[in-house]
Amino acid sequence: NSNMELSFAERAALARNPTAKNLFEIMELKATNLCVSVDVTTKEKLLWIANQVGPFICMLKTHVDILEDYDSELTAALSKIASTHNFLLFEDRKFADIGNTLKYQYGGGIYKIVQWADMVNCHLVGGSTSVASLREVGLPFGRGLLVLAEMSTVDTRTGKDTISASLSIASTYPDFVVGFISQGRIASDSPHLLHCTPGVNLSTTSDGKGQNYNTPDVVVKRGTDVVIVGRGIIEAPDVVEAAKMYRDCSWKAYLERLHGKK
Amino acid sequence: NSNMELSFAERAALARNPTAKNLFEIMELKATNLCVSVDVTTKEKLLWIANQVGPFICMLKTHVDILEDYDSELTAALSKIASTHNFLLFEDRKFADIGNTLKYQYGGGIYKIVQWADMVNCHLVGGSTSVASLREVGLPFGRGLLVLAEMSTVDTRTGKDTISASLSIASTYPDFVVGFISQGRIASDSPHLLHCTPGVNLSTTSDGKGQNYNTPDVVVKRGTDVVIVGRGIIEAPDVVEAAKMYRDCSWKAYLERLHGKK
Numbered sequence A, B: 001n002s003n004m005e006l007s008f009a010e011r012a013a014l015a016r017n018p019t020a021k022n023l024f025e026i027m028e029l030k031a032t033n034l035c036v037s038v039d040v041t042t043k044e045k046l047l048w049i050a051n052q053v054g055p056f057i058c059m060l061k062t063h064v065d066i067l068e069d070y071d072s073e074l075t076a077a078l079s080k081i082a083s084t085h086n087f088l089l090f091e092d093r094k095f096a097d098i099g100n101t102l103k104y105q106y107g108g109g110i111y112k113i114v115q116w117a118d119m120v121n122c123h124l125v126g127g128s129t130s131v132a133s134l135r136e137v138g139l140p141f142g143r144g145l146l147v148l149a150e151m152s153t154v155d156t157r158t159g160k161d162t163i164s165a166s167l168s169i170a171s172t173y174p175d176f177v178v179g180f181i182s183q184g185r186i187a188s189d190s191p192h193l194l195h196c197t198p199g200v201n202l203s204t205t206s207d208g209k210g211q212n213y214n215t216p217d218v219v220v221k222r223g224t225d226v227v228i229v230g231r232g233i234i235e236a237p238d239v240v241e242a243a244k245m246y247r248d249c250s251w252k253a254y255l256e257r258l259h260g261k262k
Helices: A009-014 A018-030 A043-056 A070-084 A099-107 A129-142 A160-172 A214-219 A241-256 B008-014 B018-032 B043-055 B072-085 B099-107 B128-141 B160-172 B216-221 B239-258
Strands: A034-038 A061-062 A088-095 A121-123 A144-148 A177-181 A192-201 A226-229 B032-039 B060-061 B087-095 B119-121 B144-148 B179-182 B192-199 B226-229
Touching: A009 A018, A018 A088, A018 A144, A018 A177, A018 A192, A034 A043, A034 A241, A043 A061, A043 A070, A043 A241, A061 A070, A070 A088, A088 A099, A088 B072, A099 A129, A121 A129, A121 A160, A129 A144, A129 A160, A144 A160, A160 A177, A177 B144, A192 A214, A214 A226, A214 A241, A214 B087, A226 A241, B008 B018, B018 B087, B018 B144, B018 B179, B018 B192, B032 B043, B043 B060, B043 B072, B043 B239, B060 B072, B072 B087, B087 B099, B099 B128, B119 B128, B128 B144, B144 B160, B160 B179, B216 B226, B226 B239
Parallel strands: A034 A061, A034 A226, A061 A088, A088 A121, A121 A144, A144 A177, A177 A192, A192 A226, B032 B060, B032 B226, B060 B087, B087 B119, B119 B144, B144 B179, B179 B192, B192 B226
Antiparallel strands: none
């Protein structure tokens, strides 16, 4: 199967959604498949980290609903940083409601997520109608959706059923579903789809609150494209050095996978 | 099994959580098992409806993240109305993240949900550690958690597995898990637990976005305690008359169930 492995540049050409295409291109151009997850509670900290790690990442993952001082200027400032350093914004909202509510949660409220987040994700618990409703909001903006196929917690209830439902919805809406949150590759014959894996850390195996960690090399060799690192970088003594280190080993693992080295 | 049916007053005495006890007592005192779901996008509309339906409900269900003009004064005003009319506030947040993130989403951000919402709900997709993390935040406030055991959408992926996981987590954390979002009774031998059912409407069977509707009589006879009505009331020409009508038929169904009439 390693003979079939395509580069991010080749996969950009196969993308069926503008955001997915953009992400593949950024990864190739900047030589990074690192996404930093910035779970901080103030705007100042979020913007500072975004600026520090910006040169080394393809995407920044946010939880805007944990910011104590959120306002609309935050997303404007964040978008500017993303534009300067050429990375995408991924709001880790984990949508999980019925279609009618999702449309307001994605497009409205004070966060107006669709207006600034290139990428969002959703659980499939509400069924395919939830993806259809998000798509109605996101498609006019060219946004992409990552379906939560697998979680990294110790006793997650995602299983084989969730994976097969995720694959199915990705083929139903190829113009909007750009890939998956998973622990490795689940769609082996669909190079246009992205596999993104959170819970990556070089030095820890658990957070004591149910989160399990894996190294970048392990998840990339399992077929992951985008390596999502949170506390391993943002709680490091030197955020820039940590981002470089995670970028380097994630990219090295990608190149080894690409060239058939296990 | 109808011989075993206890009144809300009797169940208040069995409650293992202060919010659950409070809700059973309000239901008995005000003779209402109606919860109104207020999915509106402005503070003014939300507060107006809360005041109109207040006398006829035991609980008000909100989605604060779809309000375009949310600020902290909103929750203060809402709490005041809830206190005046004696009903509880249920933020339909559908938490669905890992434990570390949930603690910030429930206790922090600009919504500070734990500070004003008597009740919240969560999906079990992240596993039992997600409930444990929410409990750490909610317990000091005496709050209650409803576990999403069944959804009302046409192709929901909640099934028997989700129901049994929901029952299990309710017995693990009886001081915090006060019941379920379900389509009817799932815990037949646990009268301290509440069953709350959304997707109730007298005149419609679907919303065209995946939502299926049932009547109050159908869900109460299936063992539901709290009947959650949204568009059937808030989009009615006369909100007060609609609330009264839904209150009356939901309470009548409860009394018939209590007295063994099918």
